[in-house]
Amino acid sequence: MVSKDLILTIDLGTSGPKVSIFDRDLNLLASTFREVKLIFKEENGVEQDPAEWIRAIRSAVDELHEKSPELFPRVRALNATAQWSGTVPVGRSGEVLSNAILWMDARGAPDAARLTEGFPKVDGYGLFAILDWIRITGGGPTRSGKDSISHILYLKRARPELFEKTMVFLEPKDYLNFYFCGLARASFESITVHWLTDNRDIHNVRYSERLLRKSGIPIEKLPELVPTNSVLGRIKADVAREFHIPEDTIVIAGTPDLHSAAVGSGAIQDFVPHVYVGTSAWLICHVPYKKTDLFHNMTSIPSGLPGRYFLVNEQQTAGASLQFLKNRILFPEDSIGSFSAPPDTYERMDQLAASVPAGAEGLVFFPWLNGERSPVDVHHVRGGFANLSLRHEQKHLVRAVMEGVAMNLRWLKGYAERFCGRSFDRVRFIGGGAKSAVWAGIFSDVLGVEIHQMEDPLSANSRGAAALAWIALGERTPEQIQSLVRVRRVFSPNKENRAVYDRVFPSYVEYFNRNQDWFRRLNAKVRS
Numbered sequence: 001m002v003s004k005d006l007i008l009t010i011d012l013g014t015s016g017p018k019v020s021i022f023d024r025d026l027n028l029l030a031s032t033f034r035e036v037k038l039i040f041k042e043e044n045g046v047e048q049d050p051a052e053w054i055r056a057i058r059s060a061v062d063e064l065h066e067k068s069p070e071l072f073p074r075v076r077a078l079n080a081t082a083q084w085s086g087t088v089p090v091g092r093s094g095e096v097l098s099n100a101i102l103w104m105d106a107r108g109a110p111d112a113a114r115l116t117e118g119f120p121k122v123d124g125y126g127l128f129a130i131l132d133w134i135r136i137t138g139g140g141p142t143r144s145g146k147d148s149i150s151h152i153l154y155l156k157r158a159r160p161e162l163f164e165k166t167m168v169f170l171e172p173k174d175y176l177n178f179y180f181c182g183l184a185r186a187s188f189e190s191i192t193v194h195w196l197t198d199n200r201d202i203h204n205v206r207y208s209e210r211l212l213r214k215s216g217i218p219i220e221k222l223p224e225l226v227p228t229n230s231v232l233g234r235i236k237a238d239v240a241r242e243f244h245i246p247e248d249t250i251v252i253a254g255t256p257d258l259h260s261a262a263v264g265s266g267a268i269q270d271f272v273p274h275v276y277v278g279t280s281a282w283l284i285c286h287v288p289y290k291k292t293d294l295f296h297n298m299t300s301i302p303s304g305l306p307g308r309y310f311l312v313n314e315q316q317t318a319g320a321s322l323q324f325l326k327n328r329i330l331f332p333e334d335s336i337g338s339f340s341a342p343p344d345t346y347e348r349m350d351q352l353a354a355s356v357p358a359g360a361e362g363l364v365f366f367p368w369l370n371g372e373r374s375p376v377d378v379h380h381v382r383g384g385f386a387n388l389s390l391r392h393e394q395k396h397l398v399r400a401v402m403e404g405v406a407m408n409l410r411w412l413k414g415y416a417e418r419f420c421g422r423s424f425d426r427v428r429f430i431g432g433g434a435k436s437a438v439w440a441g442i443f444s445d446v447l448g449v450e451i452h453q454m455e456d457p458l459s460a461n462s463r464g465a466a467a468l469a470w471i472a473l474g475e476r477t478p479e480q481i482q483s484l485v486r487v488r489r490v491f492s493p494n495k496e497n498r499a500v501y502d503r504v505f506p507s508y509v510e511y512f513n514r515n516q517d518w519f520r521r522l523n524a525k526v527r528s
Contacts, residue, residue, distance in 0.1 A: 002073045002074055003074060004073075004074055004075065004076035004246065005023060005024055005074055005076065006021050006022065006023055006029070006071060006074045006075050006076060007021070007022050007023075007075070007076065007077055007078075007079060007465075007466040007469045007470065008020075008021055008075045008077070008078045008079075008243070008245060008249075009021070009022065009078075009079050009080070009081070009462045009465040009466050009469070010057055010078070010079075010080040010081070010082075010176060010465075011080075011081050011082070011257070011260070011461040011462045011465065012053060012057075012080065012081070012082035012083060012172055012173070012176060013082075013083055013257065013278065013279065013461070014038070014083050014102065014103075014104075014278075014279045014280075015035060015036065015278075015279060016033060016034045016035040016036040016056055017033070017034055017036070017053060017056050017057045017060060018031060018032070018033045018060070018459075018461075018462055019031065019032055019033075019057060019060035019061050019064060020459065020462040020466070021064065021068075021071050021075070022462070022463065022466035024470060024475065024476070025484055026463055026466055026467060026481070026484045026485070028456060028459055028462075028463070029068070029071060030064045030067065030068045030071060031064075031459065031462065032060045032063050032064055033060065034056035034057070034059055034060045035056075036048055036049075036052050036053060036056050037052075038102070039099060041105075041107075043107050044105065044106035044107055044109070044145075044379065045101075045105050045107050046101075046102045046104040046105045046370075047099035047100060047101055047102060047105065048099060048100050048102060049099050049100070050088055050096045050099070050100050050172075050175060051096065053100075053172075053176070054179060057176075058242060058243075061242070061243050061244065065244045069244070072243075072244040072245050073245075073246060075245040075246065075249055076249065076250065076473070077249060077250040077251070077252055077469045077472075077473060078180060078235060078243075078245070078249055078250070078251050078252070078469075079251075079252040079254050079465040079466065079468060079469040079472075080173055080176045080177060080180070080252075080254040080465065081173060081254055081255055081256065081257050081259070081260035081461050081462070081464065081465040082171070082172040082173035082176060082254070082256060082257060083102065083103060083172055083256070083257055084103060084171065084172075084173075084190070084193065084256030084257060084258055085102075085103035085146060085147055085148050085171075085193045085256075086100050086101060086102050086103055086148070086151075086171060086172040087100060087101045087148050087151035087152060087155075087169050087170075087171070088100045088169070088170045088171075088172065088175040089155065089162060089163075089165075089166040089169055090166065090167055090168050090169070090170055090175070090178065090184065091165055091166065091167055092165075092167040094178070094182075096175075097162055097165055097166060098155075098159075098162055100172060100175070101151040101154070101155075103146055103280075104146065104316065104370050105145075105146060105151060106144050106145045106146050106371065106379045107145060107150075107151075107154045107158070108145035108146075108147075108149075108150025108151055108152075108153055108154035109143065109144060109145030109150065109379060110145070110157075111141075111145065111150050111153035111154055111156075111157060112141040112142060112143060112144070112145045112147065112149070112150040112153075113143060113145075115129070115133075115140075115141045115149075115153075115214065115215060116129045116130050116133070116140060116141055116143070117129060122294070122295075123294065123295050124143050125140075125143070125294065130294065132210070132211075132214075133195055133211065134292045134294065134299075136198050136199070136200065136208050136210070136211060137192070137195045137196070137197060137198070137199055137208070137211070138192075138199050138290050138291075138292055138299045138300065138301050139192070139193075139195060139292060139299040139301065140195050140294075141195055142297060142373065142377050143377050143378075143379070144371060144373060144377050144378070144379040145379070146373065146379070147193045147194070147195060148169070148171065148193050148194045149193070149194045149195050149196065149215060149217070151169075152169050152194075152217055152221075153215065153216070153217070156216070156217075163221075166221055167184075167221070168184045168221060168222065168223050169221055169222065169223075170184060170186070170223060171186060171190045171191070171256070173190055173254045173255065173256055174186045174187075174190055174223060174254075176254070177232055177251060177253065177254060179239070180235050180236065180239055180251050181232060181233040181234060181235055181236055181239075181251045182233075182236055183232060183233055184223045184224070185223050185224050185225070185226045185232060185253065186222075186223040186224075186225055186226070187225070187226050187227065187228050187229070187230070187253040187254070187255065188202075188205035188225060188226075188227055188228045188302050189228050189255060189256065189259055189301065189302040189303060189304060190254075190255065190256050191205070191222075191223070191225060192301045192302060194222070195211065196208060196211050196212055196215060196217065196222070197225070199290065199301060199302060200290070202290075202302055202307055202308075202309065203227075203306075203307060205225060205302060206225065207219055207222065207225070226253050227253075227306060228253070228255070228302055228303075228304065228305070228306045228307075229252065229253060229255065229304060229305070229306050229468050229471060229472045230252075230253045230306075230472060231250055231251075231252060231253070231472055231473075232251045232252060232253045232254075233250075233251055234247075234248060234249065234250065234251065235247070235249045235250075235251050250473070252468065252469045252472050252473075253472075254465065254468075255304035255464075255465070255468060257461050258276075258282060258284060258312060258314075259303055259304030259310075259464070260304055260460075260461045260462075260464030260465045260468060261274070261276050261284075261430060261431070261460050261461050261464055262274065262284055262285075262286065262303060262304065262310055262464065263304055263305065263463075263464035263467050263468055263478075263481060264430065264459070264460035264461055264462070264463035264464025264465070264467065264485070265428045265430045265454060265460050265464070265485065266428060266454065266481070266482050266484075266485030266486075267284075267285060267286070267428050268286065268305070268478045268479070268481060268482040269286065269482070270285070270286045270287055270288050271285050271286070271287065271420055271422060272285055272286070272428070273285040273416070273424045273427050273428070274427060274428035274429070274430055275409060275427050275428070275429050275430070275431075275434075275443065275451075276430050276431040276460070277318045277319050277405065277429075277430075277431040277432065277433025277434060277439070278318070278319050278431040278432050278433065279317070279318070279319055279320045279323075280314055280315060280316055280317065280318055280319075280320070281314070281315040281318030281319070281405065281408070281409060281431075281433075282312070282313055282314050282315065282374075283313060283409060283412050283413055283416050283427070284310055284311055284312060284313065285310065285311055285416075285420065285424075286303055286305070286308055286309065286310045286311075287300045287309050287310060287311050287419075287420060288309070289309065290309055291419065293415065293418075293419050296313075296374060296375035296376070296412075296415040296419075297313065297373055297374045297375065297376070297377040298311060298312065298313040298374055298375070298415065298416065298419060299311075299312060300312070300419075304464070304468055305468075305471075305478055311416060311419055311420065313373070313374035313375070313412060313416065314373045314374055315367075315372065315373065315374055315408055315409065315412060316367075316368070316369070316370045316371055316372055316373055317367050317368070317369040317370050317383070318367060318405045318408070318409075318433065319405075319431065319432050319433045320369065320370075321365070321367040321369060321383070321401050321404070321405055322346075322349070322398075322401050322402070322405075322433075324369060325349075325397060325398065325401050326341060326345055326346070326349070327341070329397070330345075330394065330397075331345070346435075346436070349398045350436050350437070350438045350439075352394065352395035352398045352399070353395065353398045353399040353402050353438050353439075353442075354438045355395055356395050356396055356398075356399040357500075358403075358442075358445060358494075358496070358497035358500040358501065359403070359500040359501070359504060360392075360396045360399040360400040360403060361391065361392065361396060362387045362389070363385060363386075363387055363388060363389075363392050363396045363397070363399075363400040364385070364386045364387055364400060364403075364404065364407075364504065364507070364508065364511075365383070365384070365385050365386075365397075365400040365401045365403065365404030365405075366383045366384055366385075366386065366404055366408075366508075366511065366512070367383050367401070367404050367405050367408055368381045368382055368383040369382065369383040374412055374415075375411055375412050375414075375415045376512070378516070378519075380519050380520050380523040380524065381512065381515075381516070381519045381523075382519060382522075382523060383404075385397070385400060386511065402436075402438070402439050402442050403442055403446065403501070404508075405433075406439075406442050406443045406445075406446035406447065406501075407446060407501070407504070407505060407508045409443065409446070409447065410446050410447050410501075410505060411505075411508070411509060413447055424449055425449055425450065426449055426450040426451075426452060427443075427447065427449050427450070427451055427452065428452045428454055428487075429443065429451050429452060429453050429454060429457065430454050430457040430460035431457060431458065431460065432457075432458050434453055434454065434457030434458075435457060435458055437453070437489065437491075440453045440489070440491045441491050441494070443491075444491040444492060444493050444494075445493050445494050445497035445498050445501055446498075446501045446505075447493075448493050448498055449493070450490055450491065450492055450493075451490070451491040452487045452489075452490055453487070453488045453489045453490070453491065454485065454486070454487060454488060455485075455486040455487065455488045456488075457488075463485070467481040467484075
């Protein structure tokens with residue numbers, strides 16, 4: 001008999017799915033990626049086509065099977081992780097009724113405001129209204145309208161016929177599992193940003209009748225709940241054939257990307273932080289308590305490890321800022337010239353950034369290209385360059401974007417440390433941004449901490465999904481996982497560079513504070 005000692009993982013990021021295969025020691029044996037495009041709609045709408053997700057996953061699986069067919073009979077389980085705070089409406093026959101609404105979509109902002117209005121107001125929220133949500137869930141509908149609950153309420157208001165036809169609203173990860181094994185389920189942690197579950201007993205998360213009544217969302221349109229990181233079921237026979245894997249392959253319940261990344265970074269112990277820089281960014285660590293910081297949009301919620309909490313926050317556009325510079329400014333499709341981005345563009349951008357001194361000779365970049373969520377939940381703020389002069393060149397733009405993203409993380413770091421009651425002196429670095437040694441050095445200098453650049457940082461989500469699968473199967477413990485995740489390189493702060501960033505940082509925050517009203521007036525009806 002063939003030994004079934006491998007895990008097939010699917011990491012559905014905002015830019016597309018990565019399909020990977022790992023062994024028991026979390027060695028990556030095969031992996032490939034497919035890109036999926038964003039669909040921008042009026043009034044801050046951002047969507048993707050779930051059918052395109054499935055086509056991209058199938059294509060990636062076929063490529064891996066063609067290259068390494070011997071691996072597929074050894075697959076024991078499939079585990080998916082995916083972008084969080086998205087909404088897929090599924091009809092009564094199992095069909096997808098519309099595009100998925102993504103975590104960047106702010107069309108539900110008026111609906112979120114309705115749920116949390118009242119007097120007196122605290123940071124825009126009605127105090128007594130939001131305290132009810134926080135007491136039960138640990139958080140609540142954010143004013144940006146980018147949570148799953150706001151997506152559903154937007155559809156109820158703007159597309160009532162679609163709302164009525166919907167059998168169940170699913171998170172992206174949970175929709176993938178529905179496709180894999182036919183079960184419309186959500187796990188304790190993936191359902192959190194619906195803000196409709198009572199999380200006070202982390203071992204028995206359940207829907208809150210009180211909050212369901214307040215929201216006006218029928219429980220019949222929400223998925224049944226299963227425990228965090230549990231075995232969900234067996235893969236459907238037709239999907240097993242499509243994916244070239246055994247028909248008895250186990251499907252794990254899976255987690256959103258924040259949760260899998262925390263495990264894939266190796267930051268298993270409480271208060272050990274990691275920074276992720278992909279499309280978005282976050283600074284997260286496990287914590288031993290349930291707590292909420294309403295003013296800076298962060299809270300501790302059920303993590304991907306059963307019975308554990310972790311601090312959650314998010315910054316909207318991190319790596320997406322560098323991608324924006326590359327695709328919209330340096331090598332735009334509608335360019336007057338006829339040049340295109342070379343395959344090694346990001347490596348060249350690294351070289352350009354390294355050639356510029358800390359501080360980019362006065363040029364400052366603000367990465368709020370799609371609003372912000374932490375440490376401020378403001379969807380109307382926008383990014384840009386400041387203090388631009390005639391002496392600045394392409395290389396300064398690249399350096400400034402990298403520094404601006406790091407400055408934004410420094411802003412968040414102060415509030416995260418206050419949340420945890422301690423300073424962070426070393427931070428694990430994962431995600432696509434962590435491939436760059438230049439950016440790792442900038443983060444170390446800006447944050448004033450040791451940056452531990454993890455081995456194969458781009459696979460942290462997939463690695464975390466594989467690790468969680470082995471934990472769910474009883475083959476590994478969290479402590480064993482921590483020892484299997486390796487550090488590639490450690491970066492320590494450069495004192496001279498640190499001094500430069502210490503001078504700039506107060507002005508960075510001041511820029512936001514002084515321009516809030518201007519952004520609000522200018523972008524009241526402007527699409528993200």
